[in-house]
Amino acid sequence: MKLHRLVRPLLAAALALGAHAAHSQTIGYIYVGPEKDYGYNTSHDLGRQYVEKTVSGTKTLHVENIPETAEVSRVMERMIKSGASIVFATSYGYLDYAIELGKKYPKVAFMHAGGLKTGDNVGTYWANSDDAIYLAGMAAGSVTKSGKLGFIAAFPIPQVVRSINAFTLGAQAMNPKVTTTVVWTGGWLEPAKEAEATNSLVDAGIDVIGEQVDSPITIAQTAEKRGIFVVGKDVDVSKFAPKSVLTGASWNWGPTMVKVVNEIKAGTWKPSHIRGDLKDGTVVLDPFGPAVTEPVRKTILAKKADILADKFEVWSGPMTAQDGKELLPAGKAMPMDMLESMGFFVKGVIGTIK
């Protein structure tokens, strides 16, 4: 290859960047959105930085804005060809491509965020935010004056549906009459639609908004301008909207990632579904904003203590579906598959799953 020979000398210079450093372990990270989105992708990138800092001899590659199509196969394969022995595929739609590529590269370990399938060398990690969102929903339910809450969400997938239900159940624990109006944006990162949705929800009399899109930042800043409240997710953005943010459910991926990387290094890793939560610290309830009163804080923290002590379970009956049918009788815990493939709304949610 002529071009190949031509490129090599140039490459020597490029390699000074250290992309192929021989003796260190290389880990690839792929993000579906911008690394600096102050949301989902930032949370994973904070994890990446933590790994690079904590595990000695580790070098990371990272690529942002990769769609959940066969594009990601190319990115993963390029990472592997560049020496990556571990690939963190951090978006839901990457899963099938990771499993396919895993068959071609059996010695590479793939870690997928949130998937429900594993392969011989594909494990998944995720953390259950439901408890923290439930607690944040309590803050929302206590602050609302109109009794009307909103929820701005990207896609009707189980992870998002769970958040909407947990948020609503938490709010109803403080004020049984509240409703949650759902708006789908049809994209993880649609700042214009998020701002528009926030404004129209405010115009409709809604005074607290929860969200599960890439980042809470647009919704929080719009809410701050309109003088209403928000509950965040993924990353604490209260410094950008100090009055509006009530609290939120943030990720803390670093320790989980370090644990996996160390296991892979030690050869003890087996692909599995690693699931963290509020208890193990992978999910954090963000500090309360000024709008949350002292008695409400106490109530929420008491509930948090109950959750940590296994005295309270968010997903347990009695629970009623949107259409009034019984989902769970009193005292019954929700079965795992019903929880993980959740395709229904609870009573009080206004909107459809399409």
Added chain:
Amino acid sequence: MSGGTVDRARAMAAPLGRPALAAAAFVVLAAAFFAVIGRNPLSMIGVVLEAAAGDSYAIGESLVRATPILLCALATALPARVGLISVGAEGQFYAGAIAGTGTVLSMLPTPGWTMLPLMLVTGALGGMALSLLAGLLRTGLQVNETISTLLTNYVAALLVTWLVYGPWKSPASQGWPATVEFPAAAKLPALFDSRVHAGLLIGIALAVVLHLVLTRSRWGLVLDVLRSNPRAGLVAGLDFRRNALIVMALGGALAGLAGIAETASIQGRLQSDIAGGAGFSGFLVAWLARNHCLRIIPLSLLVGALLASGDGLQMFAQVPSSVTLVIQGLLFVAVLLVNGWLDRKRPG
């Protein structure tokens, strides 16, 4: 080799001079940009080249990305031969993907050897149908084809979304909106040990055939007259409507073929967003190539390579994805500059 052959070879190669010059201008602009953002231009361009064509894997991935762009560029260039500006390749891509996927799903679970040809034909017909809709609106009701193709892009993309969230959603996908995985019988043959598939060869062959037909045949001349002097065409008794419908239909078929080939061979399933802007990249390529079918080949390879190298640039040079977008934009600036400069030098 006789003199005639050499002349002919030179004539065939002449249209490739512009892309070569544009590529050179692009390297200069990209180097300047890297210098401005404080990076070593030489090593950064080395990284781009490495990611786009540094080894057989990188070359393969560039060709994979170029394949649908090539077909979509031809889908744009063909209507342009009678002066129609279609921006509908993206939608026709999806229409082809839908129609071909419908064929595959209807033949499961017992795929035979007929699946691949039937899938490709129905895929092409799907793209053709959507494109003909715009063609008929234009010839029948004088609806501007640029507007109608632009709007049908959204319709087709949303139809895919509806299908994969609804009737075509795979029960095994655990909530992820996509169809079932296509069987091996639906995949075009792969070339070498790569993801490159026969769609590339089909695209290149079609580009050459179209070039010959458009430049050598009587029909090509008819199209030229209809484009450059509609009134003369009218006097000569040429049928604009008929020819407009033919080029729209053929163009749509090419984009539809791109859609189903990409769906089956690269994505392996139908889901939203799989076009990745191939239709729009194709439009730009056709425009940069001035609807010249041979010039489309190197330009789509160049654009495909550049798009495929974006992640490598991020990975190895630690730049944000916005830098790769700027670099991709600079390619178009470079081609514009070269075209503008050559046209001033040699008007006409």
